[in-house]
Amino acid sequence: MKRSQHVLAVAGLALAVWAMAYGFYYAVWVEHQTLEHIGGSLAGAFQHAATREMDPSRANLAEYARAKYVYTREVDAHSHWIGLAMVLLALAALWDRLAFGERARGWIAGALIAGAFGFPLGVLLQNYLPAPLGQGIAVAASGLLIVAFGLVALGFAREGES
Amino acid sequence: MATSSTIPTSASGILRSFPRLGARRLLVLGGLSLFLAGTLLGDVFAIFILHPNADRIGQALAAATAAVRQHRPEAAGNSFEEIGGFLENRGTKVDAHTHMIGFGYLAMLLAILFPWIRLSERASRRLAVLLISGGVVLPVGVFAIHYVGLAYSPLESIGWASIVADAGGLLVVVACAGFLAGLWRGWCTGEPGVQAGARTDDDDALLRERSWAGRVLMAGGTLLILAGLLHGAWFAGVDLYAQEKQDHDLLATMAESAALDPGPGVIPERAGAALNAYGMLQADHAVKIAAHSHVIEFGLIALMAGFFQPFIFLSEKWKRGWAVVLLAGSVVLPVAVLAELRFGLVAGGVADAGGALVIAALAGMLAGMFRYTGRLDALGDSATGGRP
Numbered sequence: 001m002k003r004s005q006h007v008l009a010v011a012g013l014a015l016a017v018w019a020m021a022y023g024f025y026y027a028v029w030v031e032h033q034t035l036e037h038i039g040g041s042l043a044g045a046f047q048h049a050a051t052r053e054m055d056p057s058r059a060n061l062a063e064y065a066r067a068k069y070v071y072t073r074e075v076d077a078h079s080h081w082i083g084l085a086m087v088l089l090a091l092a093a094l095w096d097r098l099a100f101g102e103r104a105r106g107w108i109a110g111a112l113i114a115g116a117f118g119f120p121l122g123v124l125l126q127n128y129l130p131a132p133l134g135q136g137i138a139v140a141a142s143g144l145l146i147v148a149f150g151l152v153a154l155g156f157a158r159e160g161e162s
Numbered sequence: 163m164a165t166s167s168t169i170p171t172s173a174s175g176i177l178r179s180f181p182r183l184g185a186r187r188l189l190v191l192g193g194l195s196l197f198l199a200g201t202l203l204g205d206v207f208a209i210f211i212l213h214p215n216a217d218r219i220g221q222a223l224a225a226a227t228a229a230v231r232q233h234r235p236e237a238a239g240n241s242f243e244e245i246g247g248f249l250e251n252r253g254t255k256v257d258a259h260t261h262m263i264g265f266g267y268l269a270m271l272l273a274i275l276f277p278w279i280r281l282s283e284r285a286s287r288r289l290a291v292l293l294i295s296g297g298v299v300l301p302v303g304v305f306a307i308h309y310v311g312l313a314y315s316p317l318e319s320i321g322w323a324s325i326v327a328d329a330g331g332l333l334v335v336v337a338c339a340g341f342l343a344g345l346w347r348g349w350c351t352g353e354p355g356v357q358a359g360a361r362t363d364d365d366d367a368l369l370r371e372r373s374w375a376g377r378v379l380m381a382g383g384t385l386l387i388l389a390g391l392l393h394g395a396w397f398a399g400v401d402l403y404a405q406e407k408q409d410h411d412l413l414a415t416m417a418e419s420a421a422l423d424p425g426p427g428v429i430p431e432r433a434g435a436a437l438n439a440y441g442m443l444q445a446d447h448a449v450k451i452a453a454h455s456h457v458i459e460f461g462l463i464a465l466m467a468g469f470f471q472p473f474i475f476l477s478e479k480w481k482r483g484w485a486v487v488l489l490a491g492s493v494v495l496p497v498a499v500l501a502e503l504r505f506g507l508v509a510g511g512v513a514d515a516g517g518a519l520v521i522a523a524l525a526g527m528l529a530g531m532f533r534y535t536g537r538l539d540a541l542g543d544s545a546t547g548g549r550p
Contacts, residue, residue: 006349009275013342016268017335023541024331032319035341039249042413043242046226049417057417065410072406080266087387089271092463094380138398146391153384 002102004109005095011113012088020079025032026078034074038067070127084116084145091152098159100151107154108148115145166547167455185286186276187535190470192294193269197463198264198521201299205517209257212511219248220441223416227437228428230420254308254484257303265297265334265461270466272341279341280348289340296333303327316323325483374478375485379468382489386461390496405447442503449503453496460492460520467527474535484526491519 030104039142048057091112098105186296242524272279272293279286303326310323317325429437467488474481494516501509 006278006465010342010345010349012271013338013345015273017338017342020331020335020338024328024335027324027331028320028328029512032324036319039242039246043239045413046230046238046242046417048229049232049421050235050238052233052421054418054421057421058414058478061410061414061417063441065406068409069406079260079455083455086267086271086462087458089275090383090462093271093274093469094465142395143389143397146388146395149391150387153388156381156384 002095002105004102004106005092008088008095008109008112009092009108011109011116012092013083015081015088015116016085019078019085022081023078026074030074034067038064038071040065056066071124073127077120080120080123081116084119087149088112088116094156098152098155100155108151111144111148112152115141115143115148117141119145166550167281170376183287185290186273188287188290188291188294189269189273189276191528191535192290192297192526193266193271193273194470194531195266196269196294196297197266198524198528200259201268201521202235203255203262203301204259205521207259208517209514211255212252215252216441216444219245219444220437222248223440224437225366227416227420227433230417231428231430231433238428248524251308254304257304260455261304262297262301265293265300265325266468267462268334269293269297269339270470274466275345277350279344280351281340281344285340286344288408289337292333292340293337296330296335296337298328299330299333301330301482303330309498315360373471373481375481376468376471378482379464379471379488382485382492383461383464383466383468384514386464386489386492387422388461390454390461392460393457397450397454401447401450405443408443409440413442414435416440445503449499453500456499457492457496460488460495463520463524464488464492467524470527470531473534474527475534476526478529480526481530484530487519487526488523491516491521494519 041060045057045060045064048054048060087139095109098108100108118141119138122134122136122141124134125137126134128134200496222241222244225528226245228500229235229237229241257516269290276286303323304524306323310321312319312321315321315325413436415436416433419436422505423430423432425431433490467485471481471485476484496516498509498513498516502513
């Protein structure tokens, strides 16, 4: 087993364990409260509107939008981490079919790992950093991931030709 | 159905790498079964629950808007409680479906990587049982959340079904951490697993697979994943933020129009238009997310099915046939899901048919795998004179 292949396998399984541990923590301590907050804010917005209290209604709706924005990114980070971990593990098993030298394979593996960790992290950081900064990290990491995956597809195609 | 003679006359080498009740076989069969069960659950959910549930959510939102118009805050609150129940019904079934499939993937991937995991067979088997058990317990617990609720729960906001589901998740985390430790040990020592004779890169049947069906599935799977990544990037860049803003704006229009617009009617014209637009927005969001996640899921399963071709005891013709059916279904479902907004139930039916193709292909492959293991065990029995 080549070094780049082993790094990819270990990183993939480590990312899967991390993603599941995050999902476990989130399901036990965060998700139920978050869903209640989202539902409560939306119901409050309509209940205030029913009594013609429009300022509290708008404030509740803004709270709903903010809570839903945060929830979407938290769940997306979990699901993308685990999904990308699976992709890394599958590629690790196929790695010896990639028609590139070990040095190039090492770079591609590094790009895949950085993208797989960084993209969901960028998505999650949008909740804590100014949105453009988090988006920038997510866009850069997903770009890295797509380019690396394109190179992997090219490597498999070259193996087929040879 | 004719079968090829893919099992060598001497089965002892393969039996060592794929032993009866061994960890690797448990991971392969358990993983594929979990994937199949998850896909079936998803298809049943899509056909019988998804659309009626969406209609009920729309009706409850219209009732909440009417309650605002009629100065009835309690009725508006009750409508949102109903919506919460409908969303929980949908969300828990989607979660059960996706987690079952996800754990199936994980089990199959660990089976593929098994030669590089340095653990004793006994420890590997225990971890495999833990992983498969957690892979069943979590989705069953999540599925039950909607029906069990908070009955007899010792906690304020988390019911027994959630507690069971979380315990299942913990089992999977522990199992994966154990396998990770084994992979790490293999890396540090530079040695393959305990059964060195049969578990190296060069002589491992799963890792050296080069058949037509295997190559087509692996190439097709890679392309499907790439397509899913590109579609996801496009969706995040073009649609996601715009849809989040629209979601807020349409709800604000419903509440404000119902509260302030002059004129007769239970639901004013502007609020009615916002209600319709909100329904379309939810549908648009749902089909794009579903297409993105399904094309990647099917890409992964095609990749893994490519690896398992040597362990499928079917003729070459049938193996090729199932490979093509799997890839066809993997393309048809996401494309038809995307077309649902324009073509409605016709496209929905085509999408369900695509899902059925994937299920049929995987069931065919699983049957071939059971035939393989049965044949392998028979050869093992004859080699050992029936002794275990």
